[in-house]
Amino acid sequence: MSVSFTRREAWRNRFLILPSVLLLAAFVVYPAGFAVYTSLTNEALSGPAAMNPRFVGFANYAKLLTDQNFWRSLAITFWFVLFSAIIGQLVLGLLSAMLLNRRFALRPLVNAIILMPNAVPEVVAALMWASMLAAGEYGTLNNIVAWFGVDPQRWLTSFPLTMIIIVNIWRGIGFAMILMTSGLSSISDELYEAARMDGANTSQIFRRITLPLLVPTIFLYLLVSTVSTIAIFGLVFALTRGGPAGSTELVGIYIYNQSFNSYQLGYGSAVAVVVLVFSLLVGMLYVRALKVDV
Amino acid sequence: MAERPDTPKTAASRYGLLFVISLYCIMPFVWLLTAAFDPGAGLFLEVPAKVDLSNFFRVFQEEDGLLWLMNSLIVCGGATLLVLVLSGFGGYALSRTHAWWKRPFLYAIILVRVIPPTALIVPLYKVMLTCNLAIAGVVRSVVPPDYVRSVMRFVGFIDGYLGLILLLATMHLPLALWIMKTFFDSVSREYEEAAIMDGATFGQRLRRVLLPLAMPGLAASGLFAFIAAWGDFLFPLTFISSPELKMLPLGIYSAFLRDSQIDYGLLAAIAVIYTAPAIIAFALARRFLVQTFGGGLKG
Structure with a gap:
């Protein structure tokens, strides 16, 4: 197999896996990271925090320990x-x-x-x-x-x-x-x-x-x-x-x-x-x- | 184990134990099947005074049974189809490549498999909400206002088919990728190389060589994706709220929660309609179970 053929195959492989990577990134990896971020805020769906979530550090985790x-x-x-x-x-x-x-x-x-x-x-x-x-x-x-x-x-x-x-x-x-x-x-x-x-x-x-x-x-x-x-x-x-x-x-x-x-x-x-x-x-x-x- | 004849005592305990385990497994089904065919069914198991199909007719006449069934079929069918395409191509690439990202990617998809969906549900809701707003913006600028709602029903991410299809497909993609990768590993490169020598393009190789060879692998990954998507309850519960998008699991759940008199005959009939495709798919998938989960992951 020629070098150009091998290179073309390599690019095609990347292209074939790309849609899966994008979906997994959007619906699994990003949300998982986002969960970590959200857990450091006081975000809520109702109440004052809903309008304007604040960064609260590890307060949620501290609350967990005593909950x-x-x-x-x-x-x-x-x-x-x-x-x-x-x-x-x-x-x-x-x-x-x-x-x-x-x-x-x-x-x-x-x-x-x-x-x-x-x-x-x-x-x-x-x-x-x-x-x-x-x-x-x-x-x-x-x-x-x-x-x-x-x-x-x-x-x-x-x-x-x-x-x-x-x-x-x-x-x-x-x-x-x-x-x-x-x-x-x-x-x-x-x-x-x-x-x-x-x-x-x-x-x-x-x-x-x-x-x-x-x-x-x-x-x-x-x-x-x-x-x-x-x-x-x-x-x-x-x-x-x-x-x-x-x-x-x-x-x-x-x-x-x-x-x-x-x-x-x-x-x-x-x-x-x-x-x-x-x-x-x-x-x-x-x-x-x-x-x-x- | 070698077959030695049982002594009467061993035989008695063997069949006795199996009888008890089978009874445990089958008892709940007895009520479901009896109630589905009994027009006067209640919550309790009883011998029906009359047996007919009236509950099933009522599912389609009085309730929106047909709509729920169609919604489930559209969403789960769409997700399965997407999984087949993505895992077919992706699995092939994973099997054939020797690039540096192969190993990290394979480890990553195993780890993705173990993440409980409930742990992702909050951020997922926000992701879906953001996508939904973006899409709604585009739809509003292209489609006349009267049709926005009906278009969003198809392409929306919250209360829309597209979002749920993409989400369910993604959740069940890692297992399918794994199955297809393992499958293509066992398919000799020689067939392909022969085709390459004959000057076949990738498209031709795909149609003539790879697709026919990949059929058993695709059957396994498609069946597992369908079973998982069909049985899923968390995602429809979270991302579907309008009645015209209701799927079968939500139909059952809401009928079950109704405050007024619960119509158990009707409920059982819906449940039977919902369960039948799952059991058929499971029966077909059974022979793939060991090879998939012996080394793969549970669905």
């Missing part, structure tokens, strides 16, 4: 991620993957059923669970627990955080199962055979072979699901809008409520920057863990 509601939303987000993504989805996804590791007639059907919640749009998931968790003796979950002699509960009022965790676990088992299935299939049968020859029982095989060899898959899954669970908005917003009394106000919902209901853009941005920095840190871990070959 009970902010810490509460961080705590809620932490428990939400821990119990739904890290524990619930992972355990049930791994369990499903292992249980479905054997051929049987209904396997494709069970597989599809477990994956289905993953395909449902957030708002629809919220609607379905509003019916499941409906208060009163005719609510579906109340009907189910009645078999075990439990009295009807007002699920979303009495146990709001537990309920949104259950809803999110429901939504994510399928994705965890898919990743775990691919992880399991890369473990060679010979290892299992050898272990059985040596007289290992099922639980020993799981602890000494399956689990250690799944560690890379699990680690990858944890990074991906942590990031995507922090980003959850619609599922919980449509179901509870953060209530009752802020008990399901995940940090994403907190930002939204601060910015668009309390109109405190500057303060909302400070919260956003905290989330941004944390997500980017997890993202960098992810880049390193993947050992991305580019």
